[in-house]
Amino acid sequence: MKLLYFAWLRQRIGTAEEVLELPREVATVAELVSWLKTRGPAYAEALKNPKLVRVAVNREYVPFEHAVKPGDEVAFFPPVTGG
Amino acid sequence: MIRVQREDFDVGQELAALTRDRTSIGGVTSFVGLVRDVAGGEKIASMTLEHYPGMTEKQLAEIEAEAHRRWPLDAVLVIHRYGALKPGDRIVLVATASAHRDAAFEACRFLIDWLKTKAPFWKLEETNEGARWVAAQASDEVAAKRWKAD
Numbered sequence: 001m002k003l004l005y006f007a008w009l010r011q012r013i014g015t016a017e018e019v020l021e022l023p024r025e026v027a028t029v030a031e032l033v034s035w036l037k038t039r040g041p042a043y044a045e046a047l048k049n050p051k052l053v054r055v056a057v058n059r060e061y062v063p064f065e066h067a068v069k070p071g072d073e074v075a076f077f078p079p080v081t082g083g
Numbered sequence: 084m085i086r087v088q089r090e091d092f093d094v095g096q097e098l099a100a101l102t103r104d105r106t107s108i109g110g111v112t113s114f115v116g117l118v119r120d121v122a123g124g125e126k127i128a129s130m131t132l133e134h135y136p137g138m139t140e141k142q143l144a145e146i147e148a149e150a151h152r153r154w155p156l157d158a159v160l161v162i163h164r165y166g167a168l169k170p171g172d173r174i175v176l177v178a179t180a181s182a183h184r185d186a187a188f189e190a191c192r193f194l195i196d197w198l199k200t201k202a203p204f205w206k207l208e209e210t211n212e213g214a215r216w217v218a219a220q221a222s223d224e225v226a227a228k229r230w231k232a233d
Contacts, residue, residue, distance in 0.1 A: 077203060080207075
């Protein structure tokens with residue numbers, strides 16, 4: 001699975017992009033977030049407040065209960081501030 | 084039409100190109116967003132706009148399609164810049180063209196309101212106190228929500 005991070009999530013996690021093999025029990029965005037938080041303090045810190053984290057799967061906004069599968073592009077970012 | 088680019092744009096040239104040879108158009112509404120020099124009482128030295136290449140274009144295209152569904156528009160143009168900007172620099176142009184002004188005005192407002200809450204851009208401001216990520220405004224969510232019931 002390809003994971004992307006933007007803005008302060010990218011800075012806190014320390015990478016813009018990574019490809020990770022997921023454990024089989026990770027089937028939703030919420031489970032993916034829980035699993036990522038176990039990967040180290042930087043992840044735990046960046047993802048600690050779900051209200052400040054938006055998620056896109058394959059470039060569409062999705063809620064935390066949305067399903068994820070191998071091959072998806074999953075992006076984590078703060079609320080957007082364009083315009 | 085959607086363009087996401089680092090380069091500046093010329094508003095006059097863009098509007099002229101939008102309406103060229105399209106004599107059914109009776110009016111054009113445009114909105115130009117600029118970098119302010121003050122935010123939250125602090126002086127802004129510069130701003131960097133980050134975005135999500137691929138998703139940005141996809142989201143903007145969906146917003147454009149939605150505007151066409153809601154209003155009789157002859158043309159839509161959204162240009163959004165990314166990269167390093169300074170106070171006074173143009174960030175975004177939204178232009179809508181229609182036979183009549185109501186559709187052009189309403190669609191332009193709809194586009195900028197939706198863009199602000201849906202297009203994946205993030206602003207990093209450089210101030211005397213250091214760099215900080217701009218927080219999303221609740222007022223932007225309110226502005227976007229009023230188009231939901233339509």
